[in-house]
Amino acid sequence: MLEDGPRGAKPKKRFSRNNIILYGTLLLVAMYYILPLYVMIVTSLKGMPEVRLGNVFSPPVEVTFQPWVKAWAEACTGINCDGLSRGFWNSVRILVPSVLLSIAIASVNGYALANWRFKGSELFFNILIIGAFIPYQVMLYPIVILLREIGLYGSLWGLIMVHTIFGMPILTLLFRNYFASVPEELFKAARIDGAGFWGIFLRIMLPMSLPIFVVAIILQVTGIWNDFLLGVVYTKPDVYPMTVQLNNIVNSVQGVKEYNVNMAATLLTGLVPLIIYFASGKLFVRGIAAGAVKG
């Protein structure tokens, strides 16, 4: 946009036409993105009569927390009517061991791959990374058989194992690349001082890799919490994770649809990753960028 006239830096106009278009568009798009969150919140705070009278966007006239209570403690799936709390605790019991186990295995493994390469280590690693692109559907049934053989099919520990397996490619890649960037002088010095595999890992590598552990935790917590397919395949109804139970509550065909309870349940399920997202800020972006660029 250079025309005849002074060539120096143009004084910035705050309300130029371009700026109005730019900010206007951004605001409009931002509204589209916020809308579903807004709809979830307002619907979950209305009573059923109000939901039936209004539309999804109308704010609640009389705020009630009854739908939240009902979603948490009374909503029914099948014959069980103890609400989403059961799914929540199942998810927690799946999440904590899965995250710890997968990160423990992958960090040690990534460290081995970066600093202690042995014959064949890169080959197995490449197979692991290529394996990350295979659709889960291809491996679903063989894993069912494996789990059945070791007696874990349908149990929480079976699902924990599956999460550890499917989390392995990306986590190992993450840790391997991180440990490979550690200056080798450090490693050499420790070797000469007589430190072994575990000594170097625990006393040198671990203390300096806190950020990458946080990234890995964020990645795993959101990924495992949001999983649906693996949960529905490898667990039984009484240990279903929260996402599966949520889907069963909302999409059940029996009874009157209670939209406000459904939205409260949906919001409850989304709360954990949302809190992590808003609390972790830039680290979350780093985590998903790492998770996104698999291979």
Add this chain to the structure above:
Amino acid sequence: MSDEQTNADRAIADAPQRKPIKWLRYLPAKIASIPMILTAMVVFVGGSVWTIVHSFTKSRLLPKLDFVGLQQYERLWGTKRWLVSVENLAIFGICSLIFTLIIAFVLAAMLDRKIRFEDAFRTIFLYPFALSFIVTGLVWQWILNPDFGIQKIMQGVGWESFTFDPLNNPDIVIFGVLIAALWQGTGLIMCIMLAGMRGIDEDIWKATRVDGISTWKTYVVVIIPMMKPVFITSLVLIAAGIVKVYDLVVAQTSGGPGIASEVPAKYVYDKMFLSQNLGQGFAASTMMLVMVIIILVPYAYLQYGGRQRG
């Protein structure tokens, strides 16, 4: 292979020599790699081979090595539900690719204009990505509900004949799913593109300004060609995600109305775990693997094959 030598090798060369027994060398590293080796060989390679082999059998309730050649595949491609699933995936995939790339690029370009509140906007565009497909599907099912959602609002403000009920209309139901998918996924691609734009040298902008090229034209002629690697990464990301689409459809439409919004991943699950037709499930999942290979081979070629020649 001399540059393959690792830190440990070099350190050992400096350290006083011991004579290690060969397989005991690096033993802790080997032990630490056992889970990876098992996962790679037993689950990824073994599992895939197992499924592919069993797709040529007539397994029903239980897997059996009772070979019937390509019969399962013939049945698969003769099943209406599978054809609808593949067609849906194609429509959904192409639209989702085009719209995601365009929307993400435009948003990233706008955020790159040194605007105020950039962090706030980015946070808003990305937060849906933190939510699961189940949550995404259920919210959009509610927003698109004809009796309470967008349709009712438009009718409420006086546009009586307005109809927008994608989730109950077999012809356009897949676009209802698309709206939700775009809401969930564009933020991630936008972030990747924004990172790509930040990597472009400021001098290029100065040069185009001196040459009097408009902002608009600079993006199309200069910036987009420079961002080719970022576009390829985004493309692969979106494509790999599309093949796996499952949760979103289950939550938002359950494949309905009728079979209008079925997708291949759901076909696999239903055949394997609901209708005890394992052979069909194996054949369908093998086809999904083939789809992924078709997407990834050109990418691998571009990434690695091209580099060798260059």
